[in-house]
Structure formats: structure tokens, C-alpha cells
Amino acid sequence: RQAKNNMPQYKGLERYRILEKMGDGAFSNVYKAQDLTTGQKVAIKVVRKYELNSQQVGDKHLNPQFKKKPRATEVQIMRGIDHPSIVKLYAFSESAEYYYLILELMEGGELFHQIVKLTYFSESLARHVILQVAHGIRYMHEERGVVHRDIKPENLLFERIPIVPSKLLPPRQFDEEKEDEGEFASGVGGGGIGKVKIADFGLSKIVWDEQTMTPCGTVGYTAPEIVKDERYSKSVDMWALGCVLYTLLCGFPPFYDESINVLTEKVARGHYTFLSPWWDGISASAKDLITHLLCVDPKRRYTIDEFLQHEWCLAVPAEPAPPT
Ligand code: ADP
Numbered sequence: 351r352q353a354k355n356n357m358p359q360y361k362g363l364e365r366y367r368i369l370e371k372m373g374d375g376a377f378s379n380v381y382k383a384q385d386l387t388t389g390q391k392v393a394i395k396v397v398r399k400y401e402l403n404s405q406q407v408g409d410k411h412l413n414p415q416f417k418k419k420p421r422a423t424e425v426q427i428m429r430g431i432d433h434p435s436i437v438k439l440y441a442f443s444e445s446a447e448y449y450y451l452i453l454e455l456m457e458g459g460e461l462f463h464q465i466v467k468l469t470y471f472s473e474s475l476a477r478h479v480i481l482q483v484a485h486g487i488r489y490m491h492e493e494r495g496v497v498h499r500d501i502k503p504e505n506l507l508f509e510r511i512p513i514v515p516s517k518l519l520p521p522r523q524f525d526e527e528k529e530d531e532g533e534f535a536s537g538v539g540g541g542g543i544g545k546v547k548i549a550d551f552g553l554s555k556i557v558w559d560e561q562t563m564t565p566c567g568t569v570g571y572t573a574p575e576i577v578k579d580e581r582y583s584k585s586v587d588m589w590a591l592g593c594v595l596y597t598l599l600c601g602f603p604p605f606y607d608e609s610i611n612v613l614t615e616k617v618a619r620g621h622y623t624f625l626s627p628w629w630d631g632i633s634a635s636a637k638d639l640i641t642h643l644l645c646v647d648p649k650r651r652y653t654i655d656e657f658l659q660h661e662w663c664l665a666v667p668a669e670p671a672p673p674t
């Protein structure tokens with residue numbers, strides 16, 4: 351069924367006018383829509399209740415293990431979350447066929463697209479972006495006991511369309527033009543790179559008991575592997591944060607291969623390099639930080655607090671998010 355504007359109509363979503371498609375993941379369609387009651391613009395994530403497998407989806411990089419996404423958990427977790435660096439869930443509803451997540455609208459789209467557009471980010475711009483993400487992760491890990499498990503540039507969204515320098519002005523040049531960079535990074539004057547928020551809790555998991563503020567399970571009877579599991583599952587977000595930071599700074603990911611088997615092997619061995627010439631101009635401090643995140647042993651990998659204490663992160667005020 352199609353509406354006049356060629357957008358699909360969903361049963362149970364009559365309160366909204368669907369305006370345009372904003373994205374599609376393997377399991378969902380996301381639309382820009384308007385709440386006809388309040389006039390508010392929102393994003394609606396429509397998730398089919400009966401999911402397709404990776405072959406039907408045609409994504410060779412999709413891990414078949416994640417075929418069944420626990421959507422009930424996605425909604426339950428998002429309901430308990432309230433942080434400026436995390437996309438808000440306004441409402442939830444469902445029909446026989448679909449789940450509908452009514453979300454805070456992120457007009458600026460994916461960080462992924464900005465990396466593609468800009469090739470790579472200057473260090474201070476990367477810092478501005480990554481610190482916002484890190485504060486969101488700190489809140490999830492330390493205040494909500496939630497592990498995201500799918501941190502990647504496609505799931506990090508800009509609140510507004512960022513003002514980006516033209517192709518003729520590669521971002522690295524902004525390092526020398528302090529004034530421009532200030533405006534670009536802080537988002538003053540209605541432009542800039544602005545706010546970045548974490549989206550897509552489709553794979554997230556609660557590792558804490560909300561009531562007892564301890565790892566899930568009965569206090570005193572919790573086995574050490576459960577306590578360790580909590581710590582290790584948080585460390586998956588830290589690895590992913592390292593991958594995002596690496597990609598922001600040079601424009602390509604630390605691990606890549608056409609073959610998923612080769613790629614899996616490279617990741618398992620933690621096999622990456624700071625490839626010359628791309629990494630030649632990047633600070634030793636940034637490389638040191640990445641080394642502590644892309645560290646195969648989860649026990650030695652930085653926690654979010656260690657990350658935030660690193661000198662590379664402390665080079666600017668802790669929360670440089672611009673006023674709105
Ligand atoms: P999936 O679980 O299928 O990956 P996501 O929640 O990641 O679903 O949404 C898929 C895509 O839709 C995102 O990568 C992004 O491009 C877009 N999107 C998701 N949420 C929003 C939002 N709140 N505002 C704008 N675009 C969004």
C-alpha cells in the first residue's frame with residue numbers, strides 16, 4: 351500500500367505522516383515523519399517482526415549469529431536511557447507485522463557518510479566527535495549497565511547536517527586555520543559539525559541488575575565468570591570505539607578484507623598497522639590511545655574511564671558539545 355506521496359503506509363501509524371526514507375539497515379526501515387497531532391518531526395524505525403536471514407537480505411558481511419535481533423530488549427533498554435549523546439525513544443507501538451520505534455530525529459545522517467565525504471577528520475574534529483560518543487558510552491556502561499555491542503559509524507548520527515569544508519579544503523588544513531576550525535568544531539553560528547548521538551540498540555544488552563546495581567544474578571552467589579563477563583562485554587564497545595577513532599583519523603578501518611573469513615582472522619589476531627603515509631602526520635598521543643583500545647586482551651584494553659583520562663582526550667574541555 352502506498353500513500354499519495356509514494357511512501358508506504360503502516361497499520362497503526364496513522365498519527366504520523368511519513369515524509370521520506372532516511373535509512374535502511376538489514377532489519378529495518380527508518381523514515382522521517384511528522385506527528386500530525388503535535389507537528390513534531392520524528393524518525394520512525396519500522397522493524398519487521400519476522401526477520402529475514404542474511405542470504406535473503408543479500409549481505410555477505412552479516413553475521414548469521416545476529417539473525418534474530420532481540421527487539422523487545424532494544425525498546426526496553428532505550429526506555430531507560432536519557433543522555434544528550436544517545437538518540438531518544440519517544441514512543442513505541444506495534445502491529446501484527448511490525449514494531450515501530452518513534453525516535454528523536456537526527457537530520458544530519460550517519461557519521462559514516464561524513465567520513466566518506468571528508469575522507470578523514472582532523473584530530474580536533476575527531477576528538478570533538480569521539481568525546482561525545484565516549485560520554486554516551488560512559489553513561490551506558492557506568493550508569494545504566496548497558497553494553498551497546500554495535501558501535502560503528504553507521505550507528506552514530508549527526509543531529510543536523512554538518513557544515514563540511516569543500517573538497518578543496520581538506521580537513522587537515524583546518525589545523526592551521528584555528529579560527530575556522532573553532533567555528534567548524536564547536537558548531538556556533540548555526541553550522542559546524544554539531545552533536546553526534548549513538549543510535550541502534552538492536553544488539554544491546556543489560557549486564558547489570560538495575561535494582562542491586564551489581565552484575566546480573568543474585569549478589570553473593572554470582573560466579574566470577576559472570577562478574578568477568580560484565581567487564582568483558584563492556585570491553586567490546588571499547589574495541590569498537592577504537593575502530594571508529596582509527597577510521598575517523600585516516601579514512602579507512604583498521605581491519606578490512608573482501609573475504610569475511612580473512613577479515614575475521616585479522617580481527618582475531620588484532621592485526622592492524624598505522625599505515626604510512628596516511629598515519630605519518632597523526633600524533634603519537636592518538637596512536638597510543640588507539641593501541642590501548644585495539645588491544646586483543648580485554649583485560650588490558652582501556653575501560654571508558656581510562657579512555658576519558660587519556661591525554662589525547664584531555665586536550666580540550668571534557669564536553670565540547672555546542673549549545674543548541
Ligand atoms: P538497524 O538495526 O537495521 O541497523 P538502525 O537503528 O541502525 O537499524 O537504523 C538504520 C539506519 O537508519 C541508520 O544507520 C541511520 O542511517 C538511519 N536512522 C536510524 N535512526 C535514525 C534517527 N533517529 N534519525 C535519523 N536517521 C536514523
Ligand code: MG
Pocket residue numbers: 375504505550
Ligand atoms: Mg544500525
